Amino acid sequence: MKEEDRDNIVLFPNVERRLVEKGIEALQNKQLSEAISLLEQGYALDPDNGDVMAALVLAYFEGGALTRAKELCKEMLLAGQGDYFQIVEMYITILIQLHEYKEITEVLEALLDEREVPAEKREHFMTILQFSQRLADNEPVPEMTEQDSEPARQETGIQPEELDLLKITDLNEQVALAGKLANQNIRPFVNRIGEYLKSAEGHPFMKTMLLNILREQEMLNEMNVVKFGLMENFIPAELPAPHSQPLENEVGRRLATELEHQDPFLLESTLSLLGRHEFAVYPFKLEPDDPAAWAAAFEYTAQVYLGNEPSVGELAGRYSTNLDAVSKAAGWIEKVEEISYPII
Template identity: 45%
Template sequence: MTKRNQNDSSNIIPFPGLEKRLLEKGLESLQGKKFSDAIQLFEDAKELDPESSDIHIGLVLAYFEAGALKKAKNLTKSMLQEGIGDYFEIVDLYLMIMVQLHEYGEIAATIEALLQEREIPKDKLEHFAKMLHFSRRMAEGSPDPAAEEQLREEYRDKELNLLSYQDPKEQVLLLAKLANINIRPYLEELKSYLISEEGHPFLKTMIINILKEQEYDKPVTVKKLGMNEEFIPSALHDVHDHKQLRAIEAAVKDKLEHEDPVLLENIIALLQRQFFLLYPFKLQPDQPDLWAAAYHLVGCSFYGMDGDPGDMAGQYGVVEDTLEASRIFIGKIEEISYPNI
């Protein structure tokens, strides 16, 4: 293995799909209410993939939650102009932001143009008509507090019901909202998702973490990545603080800290991403050296570097056949590590 420059960070070659990784980390930060971090991550991802509707939506929501409503509005408006994302989904976001800004004249003008220029889906007509009537009244100086609260409630209900849909874009919207509400009225829906075959591991981790943060102390069953177990969310370790993860990181660090810190940094990033998806499960068998060798091997393959399984097994003192099975499992996780949006 060739040693690379250890001090020049410009030599760092990102793993394939860095923009997807940044989107995942942005969603994690958004769900954890680290809005400044989320904004930076989404903006970095947008630089790499300027046409991704999911990155744009994430950034809009991060601006919105951080209170940067004007930025959220401007970005949403540019999405509509550039045709990024589902048109009516983005229109709904745009209107929601303007409701918060009390820009009722612009809301009315937007809906009027929409009704003239576009064929509105039947399920949207009543909603837009109601908004238009309300916005005109507000713009004319005839406030109706009860109607305004009803409109806000309608948006809140819409956001909370996204879990019942299979569209991943709607699930992305949900991620930004679940942490900010009392989830107990929605427990049955959330529990059903945790055991559903079609539920994505990423979103399941988010739900479990929210249950933990809200100190839910009853058993819930979780199915993901071929595993099935019962957990008490309030008793779980933090999503980013797993003993097995730390042990694997230490084993890889012991081999690469001085030899190849760039490779080490990226292997640790891969580990953290996959453990987020695994949460609250752990890798089996519970042998940190085995998994350290497997992640080391996978990291080498990502870089197009030589990584001989027999040599790697010898370095870490593990059985080569078991190492190969672990490498295959890591590959399977990596294939599903990002929602197919």
């Protein structure tokens, strides 16, 4: 098309509104690839529309494109789009999923320094900030004596008998509570935490954070952990840290080799899926013990999320692995996703 012809294109009235409406409808129907395409077109036509930006952030988030969701959410903050504190909470939620605790620290430090934060949100943000600072620096929790625990409990307002972990379902609230517990002697809370870890109702994400706190405080008590119908005893002090990067393991490397040049967007979605899966299942190791099968299964699931119809057999052949193993791994991924990260 000639440049002068392109300049003469006339858009139909309200075309961006119709694109956005169709995009939101596709998003509600879990047709994520179509939703992203439509909303990106709407955003290109109306880049200052906060509602379009928010819908596109959600589409990216649900499609596993967390880096794109993060970048657009950051753009909303810089442009002053939407309710500032709601956008901050959305941004923090995305960063938690990405385990980008240094960025969380920088955002919340700037927020608390530069803005008037409502009293009911200040303590919440402060707790997440303190927890993220330690995770960003990979610092262990200082060892506390029993005498240290009483001032800590008074400061945070948490008493062991008041701790009701099953009532906490919001992701940010879970991180805030974990931050409070991490900053004091965890030993008075071990019985309550133990009850939660072995409860079938306890959320896998929260269980991972609690196990990590116990690990950091070198807890030698054997803890019974239940996740996804599995049950096993673990000694927290002997566990590895849960915050591994997807590309640091064999499954992530296989995915990168296969998709890095072929489909970078699909790779981003797949690695995001892998990262949150590993955090959710920690400290369990799921069968099959075949990195190629897991790589194929993660790509399969990511493609399904994006509205495609991949062939398990074709993926098994491409990754040189067994069809039954891929199906088994994909079944586990679906189960973990359904329980741990239901689509909003």
